Amino acid sequence: MKNFSQSLIRLLLLVGTISLAPYSHAARIGDISETNLLEQAIRFFSLADPALRYALIGSILLGVGCGLLGGFIVVRRMALVGDALSHAVLPGVAIGFLWNMSKDPVAIFIGATVAGLFGTMVVSWIKETTRLKEDTALGLVLAAFFAIGICMVTMIQRLPSGNKSGIDKFLFGQAAAIGSRDVQLIALVTGLSVLVVVVFYKELLVSSFDPGFARVAGFPVRALHYTLMLLLAFSVVVALQAVGVVLVSAMLITPAAAAYLLTDRLHRMLWISSLVGMFAGVLGAFFSFLKPNLPTGPFMVLGATTVFAGAFLFSPKHGVVVHWWKFRSRGARVKRENTMKGIYHVLEDHAFNGEGVELTELAQKRRVTLEEARIEARELVRHGMATLNNEDTTLFLTPEGWHRASSIVRNHRLWELYLTNEAQIAADHVHEDAEKIEHVLGDEVVRQLERRLSYATQDPHGKKIPSWEEVRERGNRATRQERPLGYNRHE
């Protein structure tokens, strides 16, 4: 790790002087035995080395292609299909190699694609004809095909010509081994993926979101599924050189999952995912270039994972830390809850007809100016409790907001009832106290209060106490059903 941090520090120093970097170094990447890290980094950024240029262009294109397809893989819940596919190609790689005993990219491409697709077909056969579940079928095919591949690779390595073939580079990837024909192949596959996604975006969107509906509307869902699988197989195969069999699936899943946390629209997700993939590709190529014998794949994967971790923690909408930060301050929370209570009261005045609340009405209820009400409303929007209409005049609670609003009103009224019933305090004196305590009552206490009050439905002022069912009902965000995977979504 020490080497590592050193190289990072040097890298930072270097960034400023990159443009002045010295240029040509003729040595091929593979030949370097002991070189200064700084020198290597400079060589990387000077792009003087043709082999390096191929590696870099190849990695960038791969990142884009994998990121793009990965977007669909993630939303269709086929993440592990990519994993199985990438392992299942290994026997095909070996057969492609045996074709004319060389690493002919085209032969390997064809062999690997056929093997990968055959593997995914076996998965669906197993699923259709036995009671084995999808995860078992995937794991089974993945490992069995991989074992066949390993047997063949070890047999090839035994051959005199196979020994120095470098076929083992397919396992972890070596971007430096990418040649001009590989780059052409990668460019072709990435170009094809981009083309298909651009042309059939609408069809892919609807068939990924709701395959049943798409079929009824007359779209060839099955054909789209197979097109996607074919492209996926292509990308996995061309990515083998650079990323390696084991980690290809990460290039499909991780950038897309990061993008999934950063946006709520599919087309933006695809853009972000491609960019993250590209970034990871460059990073992987760079680090594996620094020292001989460093594999590319793992660095690409870690690059992508870093972005994912960033998104997981700091995504503006779904980030864990951001979420925590937003909900940290108690004073602000009490204020928000009071706004929501106001909204609830307005809705109650309308007997819950209609879902929106006019800001003017809210301002009246809360006894604040319209401008103040608007600020309060924006605060709710910022916390995902509500949305505003385009004219900024009407506020709509989200399920989360509904849940909070009705819970707070419920707490308030239960407490008032408790004070009048149990503590014998006059009904007109309980409001102030309830105002304070409504924000701090925990679930446990509320349940006990309710039991104590024998599930009363009216508060001392004759208003209805929202029942627990109502609180839950209104807050019922679509349940996160766990269908583990979505392999044959067209069925």
Place this chain on the structure above:
Amino acid sequence: MPLWQECDLIWSFNVMNPSEIPLPLEIHDLTVSYQKKPVLWGIDLEVPAGKLIGIVGPNGAGKSTLIKAVLGLLPHSSGWVKIFGKPPRENARRVGYVPQRESVDWDFPVTVMDVVLMGRYGHLGLVKRPTSKDRDIARECLDKVKLLPFANRQIANLSGGQQQRVFLARALAQESDLYFMDEPFAGVDAATESAIITLLHELKGRGKTLMVVHHDLPTARNYFDMLLLLNMRVVAFGATEEVFTYDLLQKTYGGRLTILSEVADAVRQRG
């Protein structure tokens, strides 16, 4: 009228007796089985146009299966289905579909507007993108289900009732003549339910035919013009007042009808 519809008309006039307008839905001897076990058995059905039809029956009676088989989402082992006189796939644009809410992933990165626009996709054909006219139609449909202010929300940020209405708006945007709806009232609050049923009646008023899977017997009587009582086969199909009788319901629900007593009350109340 779009070109394809005109072609359809000319075609149908050529083939058939012009006086005989094809029924929205004809099913003949439809049998669907799941791993050798039949789920639907010998279904024969002729559905008249312009009706709001409820499909009721106990759990596992094959209500959803019927819809899915008719739409070609499930293979059937015998029989045929015709929609407006043609196999379903050839008339895809005249069919609207509201699947069960659980059938999709609501975390999917699309907005309410995106989903409703999907209703227009069938009219666009392959490759073409939605136009501003399609957007206007989608916006209109959203307004009809009172979801216009929610157009830009991601679909996970909706309550159950709102999600159901998004599906409904999408079906409206399809501008079809025959609708299939799979439990549109499941997990929906009372206010939404009555809003939906009003909308369905309005659609019927415009000559559309609607087939709705419904699981709540007491309300079924008030909601629908016609009822299809289903339990693996068609127990009865006819006008609600004729079919909603104790005997037929008993036959549909068999012995397991604890709610039958409720229904019996309902029937008795009706006199």
Place this chain on the structure above:
Amino acid sequence: MSELLPPFDFQKVIVAPWTEGLGTTGWVALMGFFVTAACGLVGNYLILRRMALVGDAISHSVLPGIASAFLFTQSRSSGIMFLGALLAGVVTTLLIELIHKKSRVKQDSAIGIAFTSLFAIGVIMISLFASKIDLDQECVLYGEIGFVPFQPMMQLFGWQVAPTPVAVMGAVMLGTLLLLLLFYKELLVSSFDAGLASSLGINATAVHYSLMCWLSIVVVSAFESVGAILVIAMLILPGATASLLSYRLPSIHALTLLHAALSSILGVHLSFWLDCSTAGAMVVMGAVLFTLAWLLSPGQGLVGRWLRQRKQRLEAPPELMETVNAR
């Protein structure tokens, strides 16, 4: 081509391993059996719990655990390695749950992200500190039972029992068997229905994590001989084959052991014939056994299914006929 595929010499492939090199062959086959049996038994519960791919994830992510154990102790001491792997296994499980519960990322993606990242860290550690970690990249992927040192023998009560790695693996296998027998009830109930388990006073979470821990231990002890990826095959193939042949858990366990024995012995022969990776050959034979079961299983087999389909047409169930008649 001909030089790749050696001719099938009965004497050399079938007989010689047992007459000439009995010592080595025997130990290799026994080692294979222990690995496959231990993995297969734990794997049964992974399949039942639909967690086969969590097994996949853990088998990948023990790598950084092992690599860091190497790095800190500079030795192959099994104790530390077990500890490292155990830690890695628990971290993987927690990471998957963290990602999938705290964000909207689905479980399949969470698994994919967690294990590829950990595996990548492991590979980088190995290649950065190659001189300090006595593991090469290929060995990580597919291991090699044939190269596991079979000398010196382990001494027990003055007897030469077995080579150390075989003895360790055997102990792990017996431990697995013992744990399954002891906690059969808990495992069964919590795998079938976690809710029911809690109502019966069984802590399903504890069972879950114990299973994951034990899985890590089994995986790490199998690691040296079969590598990270073939372990998945050992975890899933025996159980999957067994569950095609039987519906009852005890007989599934028995069939798992049978599958383990057959696949390791046949695998040894295959590797003798083709002169290829022994572990790979064992898995290939395991896959062949699975395919046979898939084709010929009495209940779910493809052949039986095809025959039945030809024989009988769809028949209406009796209860339906009653209602039709009643009409």
